[in-house]
Amino acid sequence: MAIPVYYSIRNLGARKLTTLLTAGGMALVVFVFTAMQMLDAGLKKTLVQTGSPDNVLVIRKGSETEVQSGVSRQQAAIIESQPGIVRRADGLPIVSKETVVLINLVKRGSAKPSNVVIRGIGEQGFALRPQVQLTAGRMFAPGTSEIMAGASVARQFNGAGIGETLRFGQREWTVVGVFDGGGTGFDSEIWGDVEQLMQAFRRTGYSSVIAKLGSDEDLERINGTVENDPRLTLQAKRETVFYAEQSKALSDFLSIFGTALSVIFSIGAVIGATITMYSSVANRVTEIGTLRALGFGRAAILATFLLEALALGLVSGIAGVALASLMQSVSFSTTNFQSFAELAFNFTLTPEIAVKAVLFACVMGMVGGFLPSVRAARMKIVDALRA
Numbered sequence: 473m474a475i476p477v478y479y480s481i482r483n484l485g486a487r488k489l490t491t492l493l494t495a496g497g498m499a500l501v502v503f504v505f506t507a508m509q510m511l512d513a514g515l516k517k518t519l520v521q522t523g524s525p526d527n528v529l530v531i532r533k534g535s536e537t538e539v540q541s542g543v544s545r546q547q548a549a550i551i552e553s554q555p556g557i558v559r560r561a562d563g564l565p566i567v568s569k570e571t572v573v574l575i576n577l578v579k580r581g582s583a584k585p586s587n588v589v590i591r592g593i594g595e596q597g598f599a600l601r602p603q604v605q606l607t608a609g610r611m612f613a614p615g616t617s618e619i620m621a622g623a624s625v626a627r628q629f630n631g632a633g634i635g636e637t638l639r640f641g642q643r644e645w646t647v648v649g650v651f652d653g654g655g656t657g658f659d660s661e662i663w664g665d666v667e668q669l670m671q672a673f674r675r676t677g678y679s680s681v682i683a684k685l686g687s688d689e690d691l692e693r694i695n696g697t698v699e700n701d702p703r704l705t706l707q708a709k710r711e712t713v714f715y716a717e718q719s720k721a722l723s724d725f726l727s728i729f730g731t732a733l734s735v736i737f738s739i740g741a742v743i744g745a746t747i748t749m750y751s752s753v754a755n756r757v758t759e760i761g762t763l764r765a766l767g768f769g770r771a772a773i774l775a776t777f778l779l780e781a782l783a784l785g786l787v788s789g790i791a792g793v794a795l796a797s798l799m800q801s802v803s804f805s806t807t808n809f810q811s812f813a814e815l816a817f818n819f820t821l822t823p824e825i826a827v828k829a830v831l832f833a834c835v836m837g838m839v840g841g842f843l844p845s846v847r848a849a850r851m852k853i854v855d856a857l858r859a
Contacts, residue, residue, distance in 0.1 A: 494748040495788045498836055501737040502792025506829040507799055508730025510819040512723050514804070518817035519719040522657035523711030527600055528691055530681040530698065533707045537718070538572040538679040539589075539813075547704055548681050554697060556690030557683045566684040568594040571670050573679075574813055575640045577629040586814040588625055590640070592666030600682050604658055609634045609649030612664055617672075619664040620649040624816035628805065632662070641672025657715065660815050682711065722806070722815075738836055741788075745840025749781055753848045761853055770849040777845035778838060785837020789830035796829070797821050 523529070530551050531541035543551075548569045557565045571592040576585045595614070598604060612618035621632040631638045631647070638645050645664065653659035666678070685691055691710060698708045709717075753760070760773060799819040806815060 490748050490751060491784065494744045495784060495791065497744045498741040498785065498788035498833055499791040499795065501734065501741045501836070502789050502829050502833045503795045504737055505730065505734040505832055506793055506796035506821070506825060507819065508726060508733065509825045509828065510796060510799060510821050511804060511817075512726045512730070513822055513825060514817045514820035515723055515726065515815075516716070516719050517820050518655060518815070519657050519715045520712055521603070521655065522653070523713070523715040524600065524602075525710060525712050526684055527711040528683050528685050528694055528708050529711045529714045530683070530694075530706050530708045531679070531714075533705050535707075538570070539574060541572075541679045542677050543569075543679065543681055543706065544677045547706060548678055550701065550704060551681045551683065551694070551698075551706075554683075554694050556685060556687075556693045558686050566596050566599055568597040568600050568682045569666060569678045569680075570594065570597065570682060571666055571673070571675055571679045573669070573673050573675075575638075577625075577632065577638070579628055580630055586629075588629065589661040589813045590619075590669060591661050591663050592669035593663050594666050597663070597666075597682075600684055601653075601658065603654035603656060605652050605654070607650055607652045609647075612648055614665050615668065616665065617643050617645050617668060618648045619645045619662050620651055621647050622659040622661045622663075623650060623652050624659040624803070624805070625662055625814075626650045628814075628816070638662075641669065643672050655818065657718075657815060660813065734832070738832075741836050742840040745781060745784060745837055746843060748784070749777065749841040749844035750847070752780065753777065753844045756848075757851065760848055760851055764851070764853040773851075774845050774849035777848050778841055781837045781841020781845065782834055783837075784841070785834040786830065788837065789833025792833060793821075793826050793829050 530543065531538060532543060535541035552565050552567045552569070557567060559565050573590050574587045575590050577588045578585050598611075606620075607623065609620070612620050619638070621629075626632045626634070626647070630636075634647055634650055636647050638647065651658070651663070653661075670676075670678075683694075685694075691708070695708050698704050698706050763773060796819075800821055801818075803816055803818050805817075
């Protein structure tokens, strides 16, 4: 014979202050757990969306980032001539030969410096990134010392706003436009003319070549060319794959740090749940004896108190996720361990994270309530009624 579910739920409300304090502590643990998961999801979303599945990115073999890479002009011309690359109506390939370097800028309102990516793009640079939109000012003029800033850079760094100037590469560069990268990593970059930036930084070759593909077979064809042509000490990757790999180091750190933090905090939350449930058992000894006398078995008593602990965890989990969801409007900026450049991204809450967080809270509640539930179930009827 089972005890009605509402009996367990009702008893949570009977000890409002104790229940509220315990649920609050568990909710804070769930908030930390969820926030770290949201950071990881936001990082991956930002970097993966930076790339396009229709683009192939070619860099030097063995390089993990564009900053480390080098592609000679001759190698770039060979890649550009491949038949698998989509061409415009005038017959020109949709290709952008690019150079990527890091410069040091100071953040607005502080003296804190940080690395920022400077990307020199070719004529087709914008055509290859439809997610990037000009939001203010204008496009830089080719052959000039004009640049455009990503929305995050323009907002955070001195000299990166429209009409302001930045000095790097022994030149003064004028910011003539601001672009929105659509929540991608491009928001944290500055763009300019590739040839001008190569001259300024005394580069003789490019960092990478990005090209638009017509099909998956074209990617395999270009991969085959890159692997078999002895002139090409290069590697070709789908752009989405490349940027997903860029998130790995920082993502692993966030996962490990978040898990460790959540485990440490959850120990305190479990202890709090255990104390609450022991208090519940102590205050209801006579009640437990009465239930046993009415014919409810040990299993029913055990299930009732476990259900109460589960309900406590469920309420805490929902509250913690609701609190963490408010973080979605917050932008977080940190150094990407892979490229060592500043990267801005948002907290991102997904259904998967919400479910995992609520389950985590339920597990905390069940673990905290297990021993008190066993104690309640093992009480003898006579001893319970005497109490």
